Amino acid sequence: FHRENDVSCISCHSPHFAQTKEFLQRKPQPDLCYTCHLQQKSQFEMPFRHRVNEGLIKCTDCHNQHGTGGVWESDHVVNQVRTSASGDFVCFKCHTDKEGPFVFEHAVVRTEGCGACHIPHGGTNAHMLKYSNVNLLCLSCHTAAAFGHAPVMDPSVGAQESGCPMCHVQVHGSNFSNDLFR
Numbered sequence: 147f148h149r150e151n152d153v154s155c156i157s158c159h160s161p162h163f164a165q166t167k168e169f170l171q172r173k174p175q176p177d178l179c180y181t182c183h184l185q186q187k188s189q190f191e192m193p194f195r196h197r198v199n200e201g202l203i204k205c206t207d208c209h210n211q212h213g214t215g216g217v218w219e220s221d222h223v224v225n226q227v228r229t230s231a232s233g234d235f236v237c238f239k240c241h242t243d244k245e246g247p248f249v250f251e252h253a254v255v256r257t258e259g260c261g262a263c264h265i266p267h268g269g270t271n272a273h274m275l276k277y278s279n280v281n282l283l284c285l286s287c288h289t290a291a292a293f294g295h296a297p298v299m300d301p302s303v304g305a306q307e308s309g310c311p312m313c314h315v316q317v318h319g320s321n322f323s324n325d326l327f328r
Contacts, residue, residue, distance in 0.1 A: 157172075
């Protein structure tokens with residue numbers, strides 16, 4: 147949180163030298179946030195990213211800059227990430243088709259959140275996925291042998307020719323198939 151890193155109110159706000167009328171910020175977003183968050187700035191310059199630099203969304207659309215709350219992701223808290231009133235991930239505010247509710251959920255979406263598969267700010271892979279090969283992403287949690295798919299799930303073969311998404315097309319959840327088919 148900001149307070150834990152010695153960021154005070156006047157680090158971001160100035161009653162006398164503000165560049166924005168709303169909230170009296172020293173700089174407009176995202177430049178204000180980039181003052182400290184250099185890694186995120188570089189992620190927003192990646193080929194696949196959220197459109198923060200273009201002004202389509204702001205840092206505070208996803209983050210509570212004043213530090214209340216946090217979302218559990220895997221075994222740690224992602225500080226200052228906003229949640230919905232129901233406690234769901236803020237990603238669903240824009241990506242409503244991924245939220246469900248689904249009769250058959252992909253458990254990782256509910257337990258670890260979007261960050262289990264995606265890099266939230268931006269990356270080099272399509273859909274901001276952690277791996278360029280979708281099969282490798284699936285295999286990071288699922289073993290091919292356990293599902294009897296070894297010939298189909300060759301990680302060296304690109305997702306276009308073979309692999310998980312050919313059959314398991316509803317990776318976020320399905321209302322029709324426990325195997326996340328159509």
